[in-house]
Amino acid sequence: MAEAALAQDMSEAELVELAKRVLPAGGFGNVSYPLIVARGEGSHVWDVSGNEYIDYLLGSGPMIVGHAHPxxxxxxxxxxxxxxxxxxxxxxxxxxxxxxxxxxxxxxxxxxxxxxxxxxxxxxxxxxxxxxxxxxxxxxxxxxxxxxxxxxxxxxxxxxxxxxxxxxxxxxxxxxxxxxxxxxxxxxxxxxxxxxxxxxxxxxxxxxxxxxxxxxxxxxxxxxxxxxxxxxxxxxxxxxxxxxxxxxxxxxxxxxxxxxxxxxxxxxxxxxxxxxxxxxxxxxxxxxxxxxxxxxxxxxxxxxxxxxxxxxxxxxxxxxxKRPGSYDTLFARGEALMEGYRDILKRRNIEAKVVGDAPMFDVIFTNQDVVDYRSSLGDPEKAAKYNAGMRKRGILKSEGKHYIGICHTEADIEATIRAFDESMVEL
Ligand SMILES: Cc1ncc(COP(=O)(O)O)c(C=O)c1O
Missing domain, CATH: 3.40.640.10 (Type I PLP-dependent aspartate aminotransferase-like (Major domain))
Structure with a gap:
C-alpha cells in the first residue's frame, strides 16, 4: 500500500525503477519500451514526464474512436x-x-x-x-x-x-x-x-x-x-x-x-x-x-x-x-500515411515495403513479397532502429504495426510522415 501511495508523486524514471522491482521484466508483458503513459485524448497520449505522442498503438486497437472520447x-x-x-x-x-x-x-x-x-x-x-x-x-x-x-x-x-x-x-x-x-x-x-x-x-x-x-x-x-x-x-x-x-x-x-x-x-x-x-x-x-x-x-x-x-x-x-463517413475517414488517413511512407522509401532508395491495408499496416525492411509469416520477418535490426527513431520523434506505435483510428487528423498524418522521413535519414 505504502508503495502504491508513494507512486502517486513519482517521476517517470522512478516509476520505471519501481516497475522493474515489482513487475517481472518491469512491465505488463505488452510493449517493452520504458515509457509510462499518463493520459490520452483523441489520437494523442502524454507520458508521465509530459512528452506528447501521436498514438498509433490506440491501446492495441480498441481506441479506434480515440482516447477519452466525450x-x-x-x-x-x-x-x-x-x-x-x-x-x-x-x-x-x-x-x-x-x-x-x-x-x-x-x-x-x-x-x-x-x-x-x-x-x-x-x-x-x-x-x-x-x-x-x-x-x-x-x-x-x-x-x-x-x-x-x-x-x-x-x-x-x-x-x-x-x-x-x-x-x-x-x-x-x-x-x-x-x-x-x-x-x-x-x-x-x-x-x-x-x-x-x-x-x-x-x-x-x-x-x-x-x-x-x-x-x-x-x-x-x-x-x-x-x-x-x-x-x-x-x-x-x-x-x-x-x-x-x-x-x-x-x-x-x-x-x-x-x-x-x-x-x-x-x-x-x-x-x-x-x-x-x-x-x-x-x-x-x-x-x-x-x-x-x-x-x-x-x-x-x-x-x-x-x-x-x-x-x-x-x-x-x-x-x-456506424455514423456516415467513419470508415471513409479511417481509410483516407491510413491510405495517406501508407502513400507518404512509400514515397519516402522510393525517394531515399530504401529497400523496404509498406505492408498491410489502410486500417493496419507497417514498414517491413525486405525486398521479398510478403505473403506469409516467414516472408514477413524482414530485417529486425533496421525495424528496431526505425521504431526507436519514430518514438524519439513523438510517434507511438507497436513494434509491428500502426493502428489507424477515426481520431487521426490530417495534421497527425503530415507530422508522422515528417517523422518517418527523418527516421529514414537516420537509418
Ligand atoms: C487476432 C487477435 N486474436 C486474439 C488476440 C488476443 O486478444 P486479447 O489481447 O484481448 O486477449 C489479439 C490481440 O491482439 C489479436 O490481434
Missing part, C-alpha cells in the same frame, strides 16, 4: 453510477449483443468473455464440441491469443516442417502440439493436402482473415470456405482485431467470405475488457444445455462476462463507428 466517457459514467458488475444479465450487454448480431453478417448469436485470448480458446473448443473432432488447422504467425493452443507457431524462432507446429512458450504440453496442424498463410494447396491427409480429424480451420499485416491473396479466404464446406469442417475467423476495423461488418464483410464461428474483441469493449464468440445459432447452441443436452453442453462462465460498463462503452463506440 460520448464514450458520458455513456460509461452514466453506467458506472448504477453499479459496475452483477454477474447477471444486464440491458447494455444484451443490446450490445443485438448490435453485433446486426453488424456481423455471419453472426446469429454471441457469447461474451473478457479477452480475445479467451474468445479464441472457446472458439476452438466450440468447434471441437460441435464436430466431435480434435484437430485445429491454423496458420504460422497467426495470433489467436495466449492459450496453449493459440501459442503453437505464433512467432516460431526456429522453422518446423509443416504441418508440425512449434510451441512458442515453455509449459505447453506436447499433447497440444499434436492437436494443431500448421500451414503457411495464403497456401491453399498445403491446406487442401492437409485436409485430405487428415480426413475426419479436423474440427476447424482457424484464420485471421487478414493475418497481422498480411492481406489474404485473392481467392485464399474463398478457398478456405470451399475446402471447409466440402469436408464438413468449421471455418473460424479470428476478428478480434479486424472486427469493426476493416468495415462495420468486419473482415468478413470487407472480403465477402462468411465463417461459421468468429471471435471479436478490442473495439466492442470500447477500451474495457470485453470480447465475444459469435456464430450460427445452430453452433452457438452448444452453450445451451436445454438445446443440446448434457453431453454436448459447453459450460462457459466468467465473472466479468458481459460487464455492463464495458458493454456501455462498446455500444457507444459502435454507434460512433
Amino acid at each position: 460520448e464514450v466517457l458520458a455513456a460509461t459514467q452514466d453506467c458506472v453510477t448504477q453499479g459496475t458488475t452483477f454477474f447477471a444479465n444486464n440491458a447494455d450487454g444484451i443490446r450490445l449483443a443485438a448490435e453485433i448480431v446486426d453488424a456481423m453478417p455471419s453472426v446469429e448469436q454471441v457469447r461474451f468473455v473478457s479477452s480475445g485470448s479467451e474468445a479464441d480458446m472457446y472458439a476452438m473448443r466450440l468447434a471441437r464440441a460441435h464436430t466431435g473432432r480434435d484437430k485445429i488447422l491454423k496458420f504460422e504467425g497467426g495470433y489467436h491469443g495466449m492459450s496453449d493452443f493459440g501459442l503453437i507457431s505464433l512467432a516460431p524462432k526456429r522453422k518446423s516442417n509443416f504441418p508440425v507446429g512449434v510451441p512458442d512458450s515453455p509449459g505447453i504440453p506436447k499433447s497440444v502440439q499434436q492437436e494443431m496442424l500448421v500451414a503457411p498463410y495464403n497456401d491453399l494447396a498445403m491446406v487442401e493436402s492437409l485436409v485430405k491427409e487428415h480426413k475426419g480429424e479436423i474440427a476447424a480451420i482457424l484464420a485471421e482473415p487478414f493475418q497481422r499485416l498480411i492481406p489474404p491473396q485473392p481467392g485464399f479466404l474463398e478457398g478456405l470456405r470451399r475446402i471447409t464446406e466440402e469436408n464438413d469442417i468449421l471455418l473460424i475467423f479470428d476478428e478480434v482485431v479486424t472486427g469493426f476495423r476493416f468495415a462495420y461488418g468486419g473482415a468478413q464483410q470487407y472480403y465477402g467470405v462468411m465463417p461459421d464461428i468468429c471471435t471479436m474483441g478490442k473495439a466492442i469493449g470500447g477500451g474495457f475488457p470485453l470480447a465475444a464468440i459469435g456464430g450460427k445459432a445452430e453452433i452457438m447452441a452448444n452453450f445451451d444445455k436445454s438445446a443440446v443436452g448434457d453431453d454436448k453442453f459447453m459450460a462457459q462462465i466468467g465473472t466479468l462476462s458481459g460487464n455492463p460498463v464495458a458493454a456501455a462503452a462498446g455500444r457507444k463506440t459502435l454507434e460512433i463507428l
Whole structure:
C-alpha cells in the first residue's frame, strides 16, 4: 500500500525503477519500451514526464474512436453510477449483443468473455464440441491469443516442417502440439493436402482473415470456405482485431467470405475488457444445455462476462463507428500515411515495403513479397532502429504495426510522415 501511495508523486524514471522491482521484466508483458503513459485524448497520449505522442498503438486497437472520447466517457459514467458488475444479465450487454448480431453478417448469436485470448480458446473448443473432432488447422504467425493452443507457431524462432507446429512458450504440453496442424498463410494447396491427409480429424480451420499485416491473396479466404464446406469442417475467423476495423461488418464483410464461428474483441469493449464468440445459432447452441443436452453442453462462465460498463462503452463506440463517413475517414488517413511512407522509401532508395491495408499496416525492411509469416520477418535490426527513431520523434506505435483510428487528423498524418522521413535519414 505504502508503495502504491508513494507512486502517486513519482517521476517517470522512478516509476520505471519501481516497475522493474515489482513487475517481472518491469512491465505488463505488452510493449517493452520504458515509457509510462499518463493520459490520452483523441489520437494523442502524454507520458508521465509530459512528452506528447501521436498514438498509433490506440491501446492495441480498441481506441479506434480515440482516447477519452466525450460520448464514450458520458455513456460509461452514466453506467458506472448504477453499479459496475452483477454477474447477471444486464440491458447494455444484451443490446450490445443485438448490435453485433446486426453488424456481423455471419453472426446469429454471441457469447461474451473478457479477452480475445479467451474468445479464441472457446472458439476452438466450440468447434471441437460441435464436430466431435480434435484437430485445429491454423496458420504460422497467426495470433489467436495466449492459450496453449493459440501459442503453437505464433512467432516460431526456429522453422518446423509443416504441418508440425512449434510451441512458442515453455509449459505447453506436447499433447497440444499434436492437436494443431500448421500451414503457411495464403497456401491453399498445403491446406487442401492437409485436409485430405487428415480426413475426419479436423474440427476447424482457424484464420485471421487478414493475418497481422498480411492481406489474404485473392481467392485464399474463398478457398478456405470451399475446402471447409466440402469436408464438413468449421471455418473460424479470428476478428478480434479486424472486427469493426476493416468495415462495420468486419473482415468478413470487407472480403465477402462468411465463417461459421468468429471471435471479436478490442473495439466492442470500447477500451474495457470485453470480447465475444459469435456464430450460427445452430453452433452457438452448444452453450445451451436445454438445446443440446448434457453431453454436448459447453459450460462457459466468467465473472466479468458481459460487464455492463464495458458493454456501455462498446455500444457507444459502435454507434460512433456506424455514423456516415467513419470508415471513409479511417481509410483516407491510413491510405495517406501508407502513400507518404512509400514515397519516402522510393525517394531515399530504401529497400523496404509498406505492408498491410489502410486500417493496419507497417514498414517491413525486405525486398521479398510478403505473403506469409516467414516472408514477413524482414530485417529486425533496421525495424528496431526505425521504431526507436519514430518514438524519439513523438510517434507511438507497436513494434509491428500502426493502428489507424477515426481520431487521426490530417495534421497527425503530415507530422508522422515528417517523422518517418527523418527516421529514414537516420537509418
Ligand atoms: C487476432 C487477435 N486474436 C486474439 C488476440 C488476443 O486478444 P486479447 O489481447 O484481448 O486477449 C489479439 C490481440 O491482439 C489479436 O490481434
